[in-house]
Amino acid sequence: MSMAGWDFSMARSAHLHSVLERVAKPLADRDLSFAMIQADGTALHVRAASPADLASLPHAASVCHQYLRLKEGDLAILNDPASSGTSLASITLVTALSIEPGFDVLFATRFRLGETWGTKGALSEEGVRIPPTPLAAKGEINRDLLAAISGHPATPMGFAAAVEKYSKLLLEAAARVKSIARDPKTQLSSNGIKAYLADSRKIVTTLMHRLPLGTMTVARRIPGAKETLKLHLEVTDEKVLFDFKNSDNSDRFAVTELTALGSCLWTVLALLGEDVPVNAALLEHFQISAPSNTLLSWKAPLGTERGLQTIVPAICETVVKAFAKLNPLLDVASSAGTSALAQVAFGGVKKLTIHI
Numbered sequence: 001m002s003m004a005g006w007d008f009s010m011a012r013s014a015h016l017h018s019v020l021e022r023v024a025k026p027l028a029d030r031d032l033s034f035a036m037i038q039a040d041g042t043a044l045h046v047r048a049a050s051p052a053d054l055a056s057l058p059h060a061a062s063v064c065h066q067y068l069r070l071k072e073g074d075l076a077i078l079n080d081p082a083s084s085g086t087s088l089a090s091i092t093l094v095t096a097l098s099i100e101p102g103f104d105v106l107f108a109t110r111f112r113l114g115e116t117w118g119t120k121g122a123l124s125e126e127g128v129r130i131p132p133t134p135l136a137a138k139g140e141i142n143r144d145l146l147a148a149i150s151g152h153p154a155t156p157m158g159f160a161a162a163v164e165k166y167s168k169l170l171l172e173a174a175a176r177v178k179s180i181a182r183d184p185k186t187q188l189s190s191n192g193i194k195a196y197l198a199d200s201r202k203i204v205t206t207l208m209h210r211l212p213l214g215t216m217t218v219a220r221r222i223p224g225a226k227e228t229l230k231l232h233l234e235v236t237d238e239k240v241l242f243d244f245k246n247s248d249n250s251d252r253f254a255v256t257e258l259t260a261l262g263s264c265l266w267t268v269l270a271l272l273g274e275d276v277p278v279n280a281a282l283l284e285h286f287q288i289s290a291p292s293n294t295l296l297s298w299k300a301p302l303g304t305e306r307g308l309q310t311i312v313p314a315i316c317e318t319v320v321k322a323f324a325k326l327n328p329l330l331d332v333a334s335s336a337g338t339s340a341l342a343q344v345a346f347g348g349v350k351k352l353t354i355h356i
Helices: 008-028 053-068 143-150 159-181 190-208 257-272 305-326
Strands: 033-038 043-047 075-078 090-100 103-112 133-137 214-221 228-235 240-243 286-289 341-346 350-355
Touching: 008 033, 008 043, 008 159, 008 190, 033 053, 043 053, 043 190, 053 075, 053 090, 053 103, 053 257, 075 159, 090 159, 103 159, 133 143, 133 159, 143 159, 214 305, 228 305, 240 257, 257 286, 257 305
Parallel strands: 240 286
Antiparallel strands: 033 043, 033 103, 075 090, 075 133, 090 103, 214 228, 228 240, 341 350
């Protein structure tokens, strides 16, 4: 991770940022998403492998803790879109850690397994629906529970092995943080985190000023479908609003509002081209409006897997299109007389060719 944006006065926060990056790296190297949040839901560090995870994963960790009151060494599992999951093929694991008395944090990771669309667009066709569920206590996994889930005919092959594998990685990440926190130089403490978030806000404020101000309305049809996304973008010095209230609805597929928000934010970060600390300091500047009568506000019994594959790229394309029209000088490749193409690098992992 580049140290761009961290000036000398932020040296301690920059060091803490690099520590959090190192904690996430073993998971990120396996294309897993990672989030670290405070027990009160404040996002401290998010490293997403997918646009869908950027806003939803920290919220899923918070939902787990809200229902289960996780303690150090506990593990929870979920994939339910109603609990901030994204699809039944995206499995979220959450654990807790006490860094100091009164300062608890949660760690979450998400992996993909057994993508299934089905033929009727129903969530029940896409796998087993898992609400926030206790998986382990004091590091000991409940293998009877894993066996029960694995025995369901809709559970993908390799489910139990994958859960055990990634649970181990997540618990190891928590153990690393526990060890690192013993060294006061790392600033991994309640006071250090407060300073880190304050410094992050300074960086985010500077980057927000690089965005073109104003409003723009654009529309884009979902590839291979009849439904259309309609975005009204509003950008001020303090806030970016992605208003999709006039988008179409669908009786065949949808994505959750947090999936949509993460996709919007992912695209803005790619357009900025900077390594930005993704935490509460950033997330608080971005809002979405996706009313319940649009395909960006999932509700049962609709499936979400097709939406992840088709709606998410369309959201990214629509956001780029809006910013390109708001400021033609934005660094988006264009070609006179033809469709403009923008190669948007997503965290150096994926690229999306966007037709504007």
